[in-house]
Amino acid sequence: QVQLAESGGGLVQAGGSLRLSCVASDGTFSSRTTGWFRQAPGEGREFVAAAGYNGDTWYGDSVKGRFTVSRDNAKRTMYLQMSGLKPEDTAMYSCTAQRSYVNWLPERPENYESWGQGTQVTVSS
Numbered sequence: 001q002v003q004l005a006e007s008g009g010g011l012v013q014a015g016g017s018l019r020l021s022c023v024a025s026d027g028t029f030s031s032r033t034t035g036w037f038r039q040a041p042g043e044g045r046e047f048v049a050a051a052g053y054n055g056d057t058w059y060g061d062s063v064k065g066r067f068t069v070s071r072d073n074a075k076r077t078m079y080l081q082m083s084g085l086k087p088e089d090t091a092m093y094s095c096t097a098q099r100s101y102v103n104w105l106p107e108r109p110e111n112y113e114s115w116g117q118g119t120q121v122t123v124s125s
Contacts, residue, residue, distance in 0.1 A: 009119030022095030030073040031100040038091035050106035
């Protein structure tokens, strides 16, 4: 399985911005649909966004219009640009990858085979 490492989390005031990065360990990154999920304490895992290996993108309803997912296959990296942050965006953000050359339903965590350790995002009011 590909290894994933997130970075870029931190503490930000409401209305601010952050950019998260997720670096993959090998070149299979370009053939994999990748996604971002988040989980707040005491809550379930929530789909945030995904980028298909074929260029498609998907977003969870709570982040549409505020977050943008992108990929740089040459750098084996996926990004999540977050703007207009709200206190309810506070969570641990994890990146994930599906098997190569599939585009299973991106909002379902069981469709992913590799997960990073996560990076904490805290938004103060």
